[in-house]
Amino acid sequence: MENAATLWSLYAADELLIRTWEDEAVVFDAYSGNTYLVDQMAVAILQYLDGKTTPQSKLVSECADRFGYEVDVDFTAYLISVLNRLAGLKLLHCESR
Amino acid sequence: MSLSRISNLTILNACGDEGLYFSVGPFIVCLHTSIPSVIEGVALLYGDYPIAETSAFADYHITLQATAGVRRWYRPQVNFLFDGYKPFKPLPLSQSMPSFEWGLNWCIANNAHQYLIIHAAVVEKNGRAVILPAPPGSGKSTLCAALVNRGWRLFSDELALISMKNGNLVPIPRPVNLKNDSIEIIKSFAPDAVFSQKVRDTNKGTVSLMKAPGESAQRSTEVARAAWVVFPRYLAGADATLTSKPKAQACMALAQNAFNYNVLGAQGFKVLSSVVDASDCYEFGYSQLDEAIEVFDGLAASV
Amino acid sequence: MIAKPCLLTQVLVKPERCLELSLRDWDLVIRQARRALLLSRLASSVNESIHGLIPDLVVPHLLASKCLADKQLHIIKYEVDRIQEAFQSLDAPVVVLKGGAYVVSGLPPVHGRLFSDIDILVHKKSLDRVEEVMSSHGWMVTHVDAYDEHYYREWMHELPPMKHVRRGVVVDIHHTILPETACFHPDPKKLMADIQLVSGYENVYTLSDIDMVLHSATHLFFEGELEHGLRDLVDLDALLRHFSKDENFWDQLIERAAEMDLTRPLYYALRYSQQMLETPVPDVAMKASMTIGKPPAALSWLMDVLFDRALMPDHPSCDDAFTPLARWVLYIRSHYLRMPFHLLIPHLVRKAIKKRFSPTQADVSKLEEN
Secondary structure (H helix, E strand, O other), X not given: OOOOOOEEEEXXXXXXXXXXXXXXXXXXXXXXXXXXXXXHHHHHHHHHOOOOOEEHHHHHHHHHHHHOOOOOHHHHHHHHHHHHHHHHOOOEEEEOO | OEHHHOOHHHHHHHHHOOOEEEEEOOEEEEEEEOOHHHHHHHHHHOOOOEEOOOOOOOOEEEEEEEOOHHHHOOOOEEEEEEOOEOOEOOEEHHHHHHHHHHXXXXXXXXXXXXXXXXXXXXXXXXXXXXXXXXXXXXXXXXXXXXXXXXXXXXXXXXXXXXXXXXXXXXXXXXXXXXXXXXXXXXXXXXXXXXXXXXEEEEOOEEEEEEOOOHHHXXXXXXXXXXXXXXXXXXXXXXXXXXXXXXXXXXXXXXXXXXXOHHHHHHHHHHHHHHHHHOOEEEEEEEOOHHHHHHHHHHHXXXX | OOOOOOHHHHHHHOHHHHHHOOHHHHHHXXXXXXXXXXXXXXXXXXXXXXXXXXXXXXXXXXXXXHHHHHHHHHHHHHHHHHHHHHHHHXXXXXXXXXXXXXXXXXXXXXXXXXXXXXXXXXXXXXXXXHHHHHHHOOEEEOOOOHHHHHHHHXXXXXXXXXXXXXXXXXXXXXXXXXXXXXXXXXXXXXXXXXXXXXXXXXXXXXXXXXXXXXXXXXXXXXXXXXXXXXXXXXXXXXXXXXXXXXXXXXXXXXXXXXXXXXXXXHHHHHHXXXXXXXOOOOHHHHHHHHHHHOOXXXXXXXXXXXXXXXXXXXXXXXXXXXXXXXXXXXXXXXXXOOOOHHHHHXXXXXXXXXXXXXXXXXXXXXXXXX
């Protein structure tokens, strides 16, 4: 179960290619060979985690900042759902604390 | 020198002997067959295509062979062979010429990884090309056949070849594969177009091959850059309408319509996304061919 | 009755020969290579720096085939990671065999190689649990009838192939390297005792270097239907050249072959690899292998006649009048080696019927629906 201390990182660093047009992007994951259509939030997360491991709470606040949202219950739940989707696609790795 | 300059007898002899070597877009095909409908079909539909410069090398060695044994007399069948290997089940002998077309598509899609190959039609005007990806049954071939009979140059009705080296679209003009009602529609639309005999009862229904306009075969070494990606959809009664398609979605749809995107890895992604980047992407609904042509001509005229 | 030489093997043995090839030669060698699943291997032996010196028409074929090989390499690595993940709940190593082993270890046969399935070796007693965890991670036993099921489990010493439901990759799970009915009996426990951990992995292993060579030899000469005989021989040649850099290699190889009851496969491996691919086998090793592994004269002669032909690419340009017969005899032999004689004929008849009436080939008109 994720919590604020859960650590997030890219599953296969150095393997992602991202191309953004307006508010959507296409992500190529060289590790799996798969290509995905994602939104701006997912791109922000993938770009932020490039080269680093970050606790969930920090990730939530960074993303909220970037898009001008308040860090409230709704936003946090939304962001966690995005993180879980990306983890399900093996784009992100999480380590529970 | 084009195939039309040699007699059908010469074609027949070549096909039965060393093989008939001719160029199809960037590829050299060597064809062996003794099936009359294939020899006639090649003479009719590939007449404008150059005899290959060399008979020492072919990209694809293809044989169309009537099945031996009981099948010679009872429900005769044809086998498509790629250099002696049979990748497919035999089909009725009457489908020999379409088998050649489908089989050659398969050879290219499975081997020519120097290109990103998308299941799409490509036409060109004024040096700029439109890629028309579409799943089967969307009317892409009909629209493509109409466009090339109204001043657009045919690059292909099935295979968009994008060079992995430089992103250019490479022509591979081939007979346009029309099915069922489209055959008569295009015959009325373009009374001067040349068609093969209809072949009935195929998996796709009745098919007929429309010869590519002479210009497209003659200019088959002239490449172009993509300027538009248009996803066509025939909708009965619809006005011809272009609707902007978000590029990320267009990119995904192209990847899903590509035969070999999965093989090409990161480089394939880079080439594909560059093509999308440089193109305007649209969904296109239409029902009337004349209206559709007008819309496309409007694109070609735009700056 | 020596078979005629083949252009492909000549170029594989001496890649610099490709500079002497005419356009017509290239046409032939590409076709032979494609049929032998060695086109990308050929491409990898032709350095890109000399592409300017070979005909323009040829280069796209080499580049295109390398694409395919690179992609397959990626797939194998990814799948091995997934199998390692699946095995986390078992207390068992993931022992990768053949092509998969070359990939994870970065061994020379990997260059330009094309792969089909992934083969792994497990202890016989863990088969059920392995099947269970693989199933729970998405690999399903491919649809087989009761006969095939029995065939695989009883005679083929492996589970029926398991195919991933989404990714489509097939994993073959073995518990030994030769069936119990075979005339040689290498002890799988001895193989498992000598496995080596692959660098960069937590739980992925390969057989020891020596055992890898012996397994390659055994698979080629006593297991498969020789569909990709030349490719497997090319693997063997690459392994021998690589491992023989260790001065103790040849002695250890002969010794282990004797210990594992695999002297005959080793003899065939050294003989045909040397003959066809000019593998530098020291005289001493060759003589030792002959002493302990060479069959009686008549059988040896017969095997020469058969393998000389069946190890060539399956392409008309490599055939002579005896090739189809040679392939057929070896096909029968490969099944005979796996099961008692009284079951062989019904088994072969059944296989022939299935092949004749099952739609294993695609429908050419449905290309665009794939």
